[in-house]
Amino acid sequence: MSVSSSSVSGFDAPLPAGQRFLPRDRESFFDAQARNRRTTWRLSALCVIAAVIMGIPLALVVTPLLYGVALIVADTINLFSPLSPAFWRLANEIARFGIVAFESLLQHKAADPRTLVLGTAVLLLPGAAFSVLLWLGINAVFRRAGVGGALLALKAREPNQGELKELQLADVVEEMAIAAGLPAPRVMLVDAPGANAAVIGTSPEDARIVVSRRLIDDLNRDELEGVLARLIASIGNGDLRIAFRVTAIFEACGLLVAIINSPFGPQSRRTLWRIVRCGLSGSGNNPQEAAAVADLLTRSVTLESDDIDRFFDPTTKRSKLRSRRNFLFFPIFFTNFAVKLSLWFFSGLVLGPSVALLWRTRQYLADASAVQLTRNPDGLSSALQRLNQDSGEVPGGGWASHLFVVDPKHSGRMALDPATAQQFRVLAQAWDVSAGGTSQPAQDDAAKYKEASAVFRAAVMGDTGAVARIHAFTQALSVTNPDLAAKIPSPADLAALRTGDPAALVRLRALGTVFGQQSPRRTKTQEQSPDASSWSVLGFHPSLKRRLKRLERMGAHIKLEASDSKTWIVGLVFGLIFSPFFLLILALFLLLISIMVVTSMTFLVIWLAFIHQAFALIAHH
Amino acid sequence: MHISPQMIGLVIAAVLLLWVISVFNALVAMRNRVQNAWAQIDVQLKRRHDLIPNLVEAVRGYLAHERSVFDSVTQARAQAIAAGANLEQRMAAETILSGALGKLMAVVENYPQLRASENVQMLQEQLTSTENRIAYARQCYNDEVMKYNTTQSTFPRNLFASLLGFSSATMFTAADPERANVMAKI
Numbered sequence: 063m064s065v066s067s068s069s070v071s072g073f074d075a076p077l078p079a080g081q082r083f084l085p086r087d088r089e090s091f092f093d094a095q096a097r098n099r100r101t102t103w104r105l106s107a108l109c110v111i112a113a114v115i116m117g118i119p120l121a122l123v124v125t126p127l128l129y130g131v132a133l134i135v136a137d138t139i140n141l142f143s144p145l146s147p148a149f150w151r152l153a154n155e156i157a158r159f160g161i162v163a164f165e166s167l168l169q170h171k172a173a174d175p176r177t178l179v180l181g182t183a184v185l186l187l188p189g190a191a192f193s194v195l196l197w198l199g200i201n202a203v204f205r206r207a208g209v210g211g212a213l214l215a216l217k218a219r220e221p222n223q224g225e226l227k228e229l230q231l232a233d234v235v236e237e238m239a240i241a242a243g244l245p246a247p248r249v250m251l252v253d254a255p256g257a258n259a260a261v262i263g264t265s266p267e268d269a270r271i272v273v274s275r276r277l278i279d280d281l282n283r284d285e286l287e288g289v290l291a292r293l294i295a296s297i298g299n300g301d302l303r304i305a306f307r308v309t310a311i312f313e314a315c316g317l318l319v320a321i322i323n324s325p326f327g328p329q330s331r332r333t334l335w336r337i338v339r340c341g342l343s344g345s346g347n348n349p350q351e352a353a354a355v356a357d358l359l360t361r362s363v364t365l366e367s368d369d370i371d372r373f374f375d376p377t378t379k380r381s382k383l384r385s386r387r388n389f390l391f392f393p394i395f396f397t398n399f400a401v402k403l404s405l406w407f408f409s410g411l412v413l414g415p416s417v418a419l420l421w422r423t424r425q426y427l428a429d430a431s432a433v434q435l436t437r438n439p440d441g442l443s444s445a446l447q448r449l450n451q452d453s454g455e456v457p458g459g460g461w462a463s464h465l466f467v468v469d470p471k472h473s474g475r476m477a478l479d480p481a482t483a484q485q486f487r488v489l490a491q492a493w494d495v496s497a498g499g500t501s502q503p504a505q506d507d508a509a510k511y512k513e514a515s516a517v518f519r520a521a522v523m524g525d526t527g528a529v530a531r532i533h534a535f536t537q538a539l540s541v542t543n544p545d546l547a548a549k550i551p552s553p554a555d556l557a558a559l560r561t562g563d564p565a566a567l568v569r570l571r572a573l574g575t576v577f578g579q580q581s582p583r584r585t586k587t588q589e590q591s592p593d594a595s596s597w598s599v600l601g602f603h604p605s606l607k608r609r610l611k612r613l614e615r616m617g618a619h620i621k622l623e624a625s626d627s628k629t630w631i632v633g634l635v636f637g638l639i640f641s642p643f644f645l646l647i648l649a650l651f652l653l654l655i656s657i658m659v660v661t662s663m664t665f666l667v668i669w670l671a672f673i674h675q676a677f678a679l680i681a682h683h
Numbered sequence: 684m685h686i687s688p689q690m691i692g693l694v695i696a697a698v699l700l701l702w703v704i705s706v707f708n709a710l711v712a713m714r715n716r717v718q719n720a721w722a723q724i725d726v727q728l729k730r731r732h733d734l735i736p737n738l739v740e741a742v743r744g745y746l747a748h749e750r751s752v753f754d755s756v757t758q759a760r761a762q763a764i765a766a767g768a769n770l771e772q773r774m775a776a777e778t779i780l781s782g783a784l785g786k787l788m789a790v791v792e793n794y795p796q797l798r799a800s801e802n803v804q805m806l807q808e809q810l811t812s813t814e815n816r817i818a819y820a821r822q823c824y825n826d827e828v829m830k831y832n833t834t835q836s837t838f839p840r841n842l843f844a845s846l847l848g849f850s851s852a853t854m855f856t857a858a859d860p861e862r863a864n865v866m867a868k869i
Binding site for chain 2: 229230233234237238242434
């Protein structure tokens, strides 16, 4: 029993050459957790400030709209049963305060502080209250809907306990839950092409762990433990609630846009109606519907291709009545644009990045907590490295990308959804067979696709070799998949195309769409499905390097290549050169937003006065 | 508005009382977590006892000539169950049981064709998981004890924690035979 203390503790072990860590750079996972918790508090404060900053222009725009709705309702009631003069006096008073504040804002007119404060309240409070109500409403609707819809969207299934790997997964989940002192969450499997895992849910009680089947195939037990410890630690830290509230903010923004768009287009009205139905239907009645609505809401803020464009599209024919309606709605157009512009600007540059930073801190915290659970930082670090080598794409998981262990949108390698990938493989195989060893076959799928399209182009131009190749390809394909082979144009078609036969052209176009769907390029557009991070210029996932560095400080053994200081300096220089331009652009945007807000308010006031007068005229008669 | 000294005193007293209440509640929650973690160790040990007969049955057929290993496992299990509430005896018996199960796994490792069979792999996985669960339950208990002890013994909470009936909990430490095992390996 010769026990040498140095081999046990490693304190006296010789330092490897080029070692970057001194003992003081080490950090225990308890310290790391405490540090990240403190940072969370600071960043939460930042988020609240960002939300307030974003709320001011929004409230300024929304408030007059609310007054407008109230005024129209009051006027309509007044038509049938006249309201008391006291009500109109109150309305006048409110309007006066608002106008005083508005004027002092625009023309720096002096006013006594009390009127100014009251006026600001009149201008801001209803809009702010409305936004908060929207947020609370969204919170309530989606909390009731639960996570069932998300699981359906992901096509999640229960693990099969009779299979070794899936049994291992269920075991590891149980072990990690025991280590964290939590009830074990339910675990679901997704047969997705990417290796990734996520925890979804609204609270620790209904949390589900979703793991892609490839993850358990790719990782060994230690790595699997690391990943699941991270997910379960995230549940224990209360990240689900934070994520839920954060997504609710963005969904509320989407709802606001939908409400403001609703006079203009059927699309937004349909979305609104679905939300209302979702809110009214009983608890968890229709989880799928809730997921669909969440998807719609996160999508609806994109500035282009809106109902409103179609509405004001000058090319569509419209009747006299319609053009009058357009005239009537014209002020709301400004409001609409002001809301969308300020949402886009402030959420992208102010609220989004602060939320992203907050979420990154939570991820670091979860990593540190995972180390506490497994006491094995190497498991998590090597798992992260391996997961980042490959695409972590999980179809149907785009909206919840922030809940995954690694960013599901990062493109390590091309990944296709299973059906398309299968079809693509058949095509690629046939292509290889048809090559017949004549030429050097292309190695990866993307290169094959490129080669195939080049050969097709050559065949259309009349290259006989290319035509022969396509013939061989069609024959090889008809062995494995006759349906697909039927879609390949015959050499006769290609010849007809050269002479300009329109029918052949149509057939070739159809082929192009078939192949277009199967080309690896298509997945790029698939990746751009909307999610919370599309609201921010800053991603919600910290970079792999930063995460590994933190794990290394907690004791993981990682071979990181030395960071390139040159690129850092180049970036700094570029930043310094371009920062004035950026600032200028920012200032211009702010100016544009304030102009839009003021224009919208002015138009709305005129519009309201107009409508009120119209009502007064009707009442008079 | 005039602020009297009495009012300031009252406000300070109220804040102090609220703080004491919150500390008391936090300590109670932590103590419950410690107790729960302790119970979890028991649950996992019990689970192992329940699992062992099935596990042994699953490989007994393949390893009829390795009777001594099976006997030691069954014996250790019986001892652990018999120890009952006597903590010290029980922990010693559980340690022996862990050793016996480890030996069983080592024996299985010696038969390549056995190792390749799906059934045996499942068994290995279950044994690994069972041992892991016990280890993690102990680790969780110790983490909770550390948190609780730190909270109740740091200033200024230590001034009244013992008055409110909070005493420090003891950590779970490896029994001597287990530690001796580790030393021997080094």
